[in-house]
Amino acid sequence: MKHNKTFPLGISLVSFLLTLGFSSNEQFAQAATPENAPATLKNLLTQIDIASNRGDVNSVMQFYSPNFTHGDGLNRQTMEQALTSFWKRYPQLRYSTRLQSWKSEGNTIIAETVTTITGLPSGNSNNLALKATITSRQRLAGTKIVCQEILSERTQLTSGNKAPQLVIKLPQQVKVGQRYSFDAIVQQPLGNDFLLGSALEETIQSTKYLNPTPVNLELLTAGGLFKTGRAPSTPGHQWISAVILRNDGMIMITQRLVVKK
Numbered sequence: 001m002k003h004n005k006t007f008p009l010g011i012s013l014v015s016f017l018l019t020l021g022f023s024s025n026e027q028f029a030q031a032a033t034p035e036n037a038p039a040t041l042k043n044l045l046t047q048i049d050i051a052s053n054r055g056d057v058n059s060v061m062q063f064y065s066p067n068f069t070h071g072d073g074l075n076r077q078t079m080e081q082a083l084t085s086f087w088k089r090y091p092q093l094r095y096s097t098r099l100q101s102w103k104s105e106g107n108t109i110i111a112e113t114v115t116t117i118t119g120l121p122s123g124n125s126n127n128l129a130l131k132a133t134i135t136s137r138q139r140l141a142g143t144k145i146v147c148q149e150i151l152s153e154r155t156q157l158t159s160g161n162k163a164p165q166l167v168i169k170l171p172q173q174v175k176v177g178q179r180y181s182f183d184a185i186v187q188q189p190l191g192n193d194f195l196l197g198s199a200l201e202e203t204i205q206s207t208k209y210l211n212p213t214p215v216n217l218e219l220l221t222a223g224g225l226f227k228t229g230r231a232p233s234t235p236g237h238q239w240i241s242a243v244i245l246r247n248d249g250m251i252m253i254t255q256r257l258v259v260k261k
Contacts (some may be wrong), residue, residue, distance in 0.1 A: 034098075034100065034101065034102070037102050037111070038102075038109070040143065041099070041102060041109055041111060042099065044063060044140070044143055045097045045099060045113065047059075047063070048060060048063055048095075048097065049095045049096060049097050052093070052095040053093070053094055053095055055087045055091060055093070057080060057083055057084050057087065060083070061076070061080050061083075063144065063145055064076055064079070064144065064145050065141065065144040065145060067146065068146060068147070068148070069147055069148070070147075070148045070206075071148070071149035071150070071237070072149075072150075072204050072205070072206055072209075072237065073205060073206035074148075074206050074209070078206055078209070090119045090122070090128075090130055091122060092119055092120050092122050093117055093118070093119040093130070094117070094118050094119070095115060095116075095117055096115065096117075097113050097114070097115045097116075098113065098114045098115075098116075099112075099113055100112040100113060100114055100135075105139075107141065108139050108140060108141050108146075109139070109140045110139050110140075111137065111138050111140070112136070112137050112138075112151075113135070113136055113137075113138065114133065114134070115132075115133070115134050115136070116132070116133050117132040117133075117134075118130065118131050118132075119131075121159070127159050128157045128158065128159050129157070129158045129159070130155070130156070130157055131155075131156045132153070132154065132155040133153075133154050134150060134152070134153045134154075135150075135151045135152045135153075136148065136149065136150045136151055137149065137151060150256060151258075152255075152256060153254075153255065153256035154253070154254070154255050154256075155253070155254045155255075156251065156252070156254075157250075157251070157252045157253075158249065158250065158251045158252075159249060159250045160248050160249025160250055161249060162248040162249045163248075163249030163250060163251045164186050164187075164188065164195075164244045164246055164249060164250075164251050165187040165188060165251075166185065166186060166224070166242065166244060166251055167183075167184075167185045167187060168182075168183070168184055168242065168253050169181065169182070169183040169184075169185070170182050170183075170240055170255050170257065171257070172255075172256075172257070172258060173258035173260055174231045174257065174258075174259055174260075175231065175259070175260055175261065176231055176232065176234060176235060176259055176260070176261060177230065177231055177232075177233055178230070178231045179228060179229070179230050179231075180228070180229055180230075180231065180257075181226075181227070181228055182199060182225070182227045182228070182229055182240055183224065183225065183226050183227070184197075184199070184224050184225040184242035184244065184253065185223065185224040186223045186224045186244060190246075193246045193247055193248075194220075194246070195219070195220040195223070195224075195244060195245070195246055196217040196218065196219060196220065196244075196245040196246075197217060197218070197220045197224070197242065197243055197244045197245065198215050198217050198218060198225075198242075198243050199225045199227045199240070199241065199242050199243075200213065200215065200239070200240070200241040200242075201229055201238060201239075201240055201241075202238060202239045202241070203232070203236060203237075203238055204236070204237045204239055204256070208239075215243050217243065217245055220244075224242075224244070225242050225244070231257075231259045232259060234259075235259050235260055235261050236259050237256055237257070237258055237259070238256070238257045238259065239254050239255075239256060239257075240254065240255055240256075240257050241253065241254040241255075242254075
């Protein structure tokens with residue numbers, strides 16, 4: 001019993017694009033508190049949230065440097081394309097960014113932020129509700145963001161009146177070649193319902209953001225997904241996803257797995 005269904009995984013994960021990030025080996029133990037952050041930094045985060053809540057792509061992109069780079073391979077042009085497509089699919093999103101820490105480095109500022117994104121069902125998104133939480137670092141030169149990379153990421157999509165409730169067990173990071181467990185456990189009693197589901201593992205690349213990933217759902221013999229994976233032999237980031245479907249709803253949860261040396 002198989003059911004082929006295409007879910008917009010690549011688009012849903014673009015939600016991280018409005019979080020601000022910069023990959024760095026520096027520790028933030030000596031960083032200043034958010035309360036003492038420069039007014040320009042606080043205002044920048046506020047203005048990006050305001051523009052994002054309006055779905056104003058042009059205003060958002062004004063805060064990004066022409067030479068903007070990203071750890072996942074995106075540049076300013078491909079980011080704008082992905083963001084435009086994402087907001088067409090999910091036109092009713094709400095963004096809220098919280099500054100965790102910051103520090104000055106020469107003429108630039110490095111800050112760590114947490115962004116929460118929520119979206120109500122709409123016809124454009126095939127009645128999918130979205131919720132994402134992303135932690136990232138950013139490097140700013142003046143009022144422009146020049147570098148970005150995501151530290152952690154969790155995206156949830158649901159549809160239907162009674163989407164299954166899942167508990168996900170997955171480490172945030174592993175070493176190259178390390179084996180790890182990925183469990184997605186359904187919380188409600190199944191009764192007479194059947195479950196369809198699938199687990200996906202994707203290496204994060206810039207091409208993934210605009211191309212939906214086809215998902216092959218299979219009949220599950222247990223109350224969830226219980227998988228074992230092995231990290232690749234080279235460092236990088238991966239998306240690990242669980243999709244569960246029952247007769248009264250669907251849920252998809254994706255988390256970012258960091259693979260380190």
